[in-house]
Amino acid sequence: MQDQATTIFLSDAAATRSLGVALGQTLPAGSVLLLEGELGSGKTTLVQGLGEGLGIQDTIDSPTFTLINEYFEGRLPLYHLDLYRLNKTATAELSLETYWDGTEAELGIVAIEWAERLPYKPANYLAIHLIYDVNRGRHLTIRAISQGNSGQDDHGQDNHGQWDAVLAATGVLGDDDRPSTVYL
Numbered sequence: 643m644q645d646q647a648t649t650i651f652l653s654d655a656a657a658t659r660s661l662g663v664a665l666g667q668t669l670p671a672g673s674v675l676l677l678e679g680e681l682g683s684g685k686t687t688l689v690q691g692l693g694e695g696l697g698i699q700d701t702i703d704s705p706t707f708t709l710i711n712e713y714f715e716g717r718l719p720l721y722h723l724d725l726y727r728l729n730k731t732a733t734a735e736l737s738l739e740t741y742w743d744g745t746e747a748e749l750g751i752v753a754i755e756w757a758e759r760l761p762y763k764p765a766n767y768l769a770i771h772l773i774y775d776v777n778r779g780r781h782l783t784i785r786a787i788s789q790g791n792s793g794q795d796d797h798g799q800d801n802h803g804q805w806d807a808v809l810a811a812t813g814v815l816g817d818d819d820r821p822s823t824v825y826l
């Protein structure tokens with residue numbers, strides 16, 4: 643059971659990317675990654691790895707100005723969003739839930755940079771916080787959030803069952819005895 647966040651230390655950009663590759667190879671359709679972290683903390687680098695893991699050949703650029711980039715050539719569609727330039731009201735008008743509720747867009751992997759700008763969240767997602775700490779170095783925390791009904795906050799009923807197997811399959815985050823700190 644993943645009751646608390648796993649911390650992963652990222653020695654360089656290649657480590658950030660390789661974590662993304664592992665996730666891209668294993669995450670199922672409908673996975674949503676909510677990425678938070680300061681400017682330049684490595685969010686796009688992680689998504690570039692995700693694209694590589696999905697088998698996407700296209701260059702994955704930061705969608706800071708385009709807001710949303712969609713890629714359909716990999717194992718699953720990748721929807722890469724960057725909400726940096728939006729506030730919550732503007733974000734609400736985008737109806738982003740169509741990317742994860744399966745009604746309009748084909749289910750794929752949704753990776754959202756500056757996810758703190760989201761006015762609502764999906765019921766299930768991976769919360770990833772990237773941190774640049776001058777003392778401890780670059781690292782991230784990853785937390786699997788799974789709620790029975792469409793959750794309004796991170797503190798509702800958590801049911802981690804579905805994520806455990808997925809994260810174990812990355813080979814980075816172990817199974818039941820998953821270490822809470824990993825060095826890449």
Ligand SMILES: Nc1ncnc2c1ncn2[C@@H]1O[C@H](COP(=O)(O)OP(=O)(O)OP(=O)(O)O)[C@@H](O)[C@H]1O
Nearest residue numbers: 652653654655658680681682683684685686687780
């Ligand atoms: N673990 C790491 N160690 C050292 N450098 C890294 C690491 N991860 C990413 N970088 C480098 O940091 C820079 C910024 O990374 P990136 O663009 O992915 O950040 P970002 O969080 O997407 O930034 P923004 O907030 O502008 O969207 C890049 O040059 C990238 O190669």
Ligand SMILES: [Mg+2]
Nearest residue numbers: 685686704755
């Ligand atoms: Mg970025």
